[in-house]
Amino acid sequence: MALYSEKVIDHFRNPRNVGVIEDANAVGEVGNAKCGDIMKMYLKIENGIVKDVKFETFGCGSAIASSSMASELIKGKPVSEVKKLTNKAVAEALDGLPAHKMHCSVLAEEAVNAALEDYSKKTGIEI
Ligand code: FES
Numbered sequence: 253m254a255l256y257s258e259k260v261i262d263h264f265r266n267p268r269n270v271g272v273i274e275d276a277n278a279v280g281e282v283g284n285a286k287c288g289d290i291m292k293m294y295l296k297i298e299n300g301i302v303k304d305v306k307f308e309t310f311g312c313g314s315a316i317a318s319s320s321m322a323s324e325l326i327k328g329k330p331v332s333e334v335k336k337l338t339n340k341a342v343a344e345a346l347d348g349l350p351a352h353k354m355h356c357s358v359l360a361e362e363a364v365n366a367a368l369e370d371y372s373k374k375t376g377i378e379i
Pocket of ligand 1: 309312314355
């Protein structure tokens with residue numbers, strides 16, 4: 253069996269939603285101390301819905317694929333649902349990641365949550 257699924261390779265080669273949202277109202281940045289990879293998520297939240305999402309990931313292919321998939325999973329969703337996003341759901345949507353690459357999907361879950369925390373802090377709205 254190939255190490256990476258076709259979906260992982262696709263999202264690594266053609267990542268969705270790469271970039272910056274200049275007027276984002278929720279930004280989360282996380283890193284993994286062991287591998288040194290960094291992920292930054294920008295969300296534009298309006299009326300409790302993630303209207304737009306962009307990310308910058310300086311990291312491995314699995315981290316890029318995970319952020320791309322996470323961005324697709326949360327776009328257009330209510331924040332209450334976005335808060336429930338798990339790294340497992342990201343990895344499953346990518347048709348799996350090798351065991352030693354699961355931490356890359358954890359980074360995506362953490363980046364989304366960090367952005368939601370930032371939103372709560374800025375607006376006083378609890379999610
Ligand atoms: Fe660390 Fe992928 S190797 S995020």
